[in-house]
Amino acid sequence: MQSLDGPTRLDLEYIQDPHTVTELLRAEGPVRQAVLPRGLPVWLVTSYADGKALLADPRLGKDSRVANELFAERAAVDQSPVLFPLSLATHMLNSDPPDHTRLRKLVNRAFTSRTVARMRPRIEQITKELLDAMAGRETVDLLEAFAFPLPITVICELLGVPDDERDDFRRWSNIILSALPTDELADASSAMTAYLSTLVEDKRATPDEDLLSALVHASDDGDRLSPKELISMAFLLLVAGHETTVNLIGNGVLALLRNQDQLAVLRADPGLLPNAIEEFLRYDGPVNLATLRFTTEPVRVGEVEIPAEEFVMISLLAANRDGERFPDPTRLDVTRQPGGHLAFGHGIHYCVGAPLARLEGEVAIGGLLERFPAVRLAAEPAELRWRDSTLMRGLETLPIRPRG
Numbered sequence: 001m002q003s004l005d006g007p008t009r010l011d012l013e014y015i016q017d018p019h020t021v022t023e024l025l026r027a028e029g030p031v032r033q034a035v036l037p038r039g040l041p042v043w044l045v046t047s048y049a050d051g052k053a054l055l056a057d058p059r060l061g062k063d064s065r066v067a068n069e070l071f072a073e074r075a076a077v078d079q080s081p082v083l084f085p086l087s088l089a090t091h092m093l094n095s096d097p098p099d100h101t102r103l104r105k106l107v108n109r110a111f112t113s114r115t116v117a118r119m120r121p122r123i124e125q126i127t128k129e130l131l132d133a134m135a136g137r138e139t140v141d142l143l144e145a146f147a148f149p150l151p152i153t154v155i156c157e158l159l160g161v162p163d164d165e166r167d168d169f170r171r172w173s174n175i176i177l178s179a180l181p182t183d184e185l186a187d188a189s190s191a192m193t194a195y196l197s198t199l200v201e202d203k204r205a206t207p208d209e210d211l212l213s214a215l216v217h218a219s220d221d222g223d224r225l226s227p228k229e230l231i232s233m234a235f236l237l238l239v240a241g242h243e244t245t246v247n248l249i250g251n252g253v254l255a256l257l258r259n260q261d262q263l264a265v266l267r268a269d270p271g272l273l274p275n276a277i278e279e280f281l282r283y284d285g286p287v288n289l290a291t292l293r294f295t296t297e298p299v300r301v302g303e304v305e306i307p308a309e310e311f312v313m314i315s316l317l318a319a320n321r322d323g324e325r326f327p328d329p330t331r332l333d334v335t336r337q338p339g340g341h342l343a344f345g346h347g348i349h350y351c352v353g354a355p356l357a358r359l360e361g362e363v364a365i366g367g368l369l370e371r372f373p374a375v376r377l378a379a380e381p382a383e384l385r386w387r388d389s390t391l392m393r394g395l396e397t398l399p400i401r402p403r404g
């Protein structure tokens, strides 16, 4: 991190320890200028109250076409002039009303708590199979063996994606979300677009009971979904399903194993699990910075006026550790009332998958603790590395000893 006098560079030090960096920044004020790893200048918001208000503020836009234009004006010369490849990025998280409203309506029903509750038996079955496979092993990477395959299998089954190309998908998705400049980005985006186009064509030819077939049908059924929007929707749902819940499981298990007193509290009263999941989301949630927003007019935050047409990033990690909102914020406390945390965002873009993520988190972490009561870390916490992304807060690996 650079000095607090100029814009703060969100570099590798920040990625390894965002909490310390944002605590220092918050002490300076609720918003500061910063530079993202790929060189983009942004305004970074670190307070809970302002973060929450801005997430729901209609003066902040998200439309990917406008964002691309602003990006082309602002980006450093050595950067790719395109922020989002529109073939993949024409989705609800990059749209403003009325497009956002139309796109979100198409999938809302698939993710309500009631619909998702019906998936519990299947989620429990996948969990059991993965835990069984870990049982004979001394040491395992919990992410590879458990936290990744569970949500990936669930979202792929929900959408109707066959297993054969899941590894490729995961690799492209990783590249697309990573923070470092990379030539591979364009290749990964093209490969992803080609893969999803073929998948959509397969669904059109042989529709099934799955969500992707329903979306293909919606796109054939008038003007509700353009071809680009259909591919982008599939991309968004698959990436969200691949990249987020894994970190709820990974970060949650890490937090518990590092705070044995809280593990003991939870073991003594397993009924606390749903509350503990909310606390894991607050304490070290899967999403670091909320996705990109830009001001459509000047917006005042505390003492600072952000001019029009500037990029704004809201740090969900920082908001959730703001002492003004959560007393003793750096302490993991599975009995606290963490309601109101911003790990799933806020406002019209509030995570559509939250009920599914909560259910997966509960079944996974509950299942792991029940099956392996003596589970412990197989690495010093200081040795653990975080993935180089400013969007995702997730470990590269989480070595554990299931049987202690």
Ligand code: HEM
Residues within 6 Å of the ligand: 055, 092, 093, 094, 104, 155, 236, 237, 238, 240, 241, 244, 245, 248, 285, 286, 287, 290, 291, 292, 316, 342, 343, 344, 345, 346, 348, 349, 350, 351, 352, 353, 354, 356, 357, 358
């Ligand atoms: C613990 C896991 C998850 C976390 C922490 C999470 C977090 C978030 C956050 C913070 C946002 C809003 C971003 C912003 O406003 O910039 C969001 C939006 C979204 N999430 Fe999740 N998510 C999770 C799991 C999922 C899952 C499993 C799905 C489903 C496939 C999903 C689908 C979506 C979609 C489609 C949006 C866009 C909603 C909109 O623009 O209206 N998420 N998520």
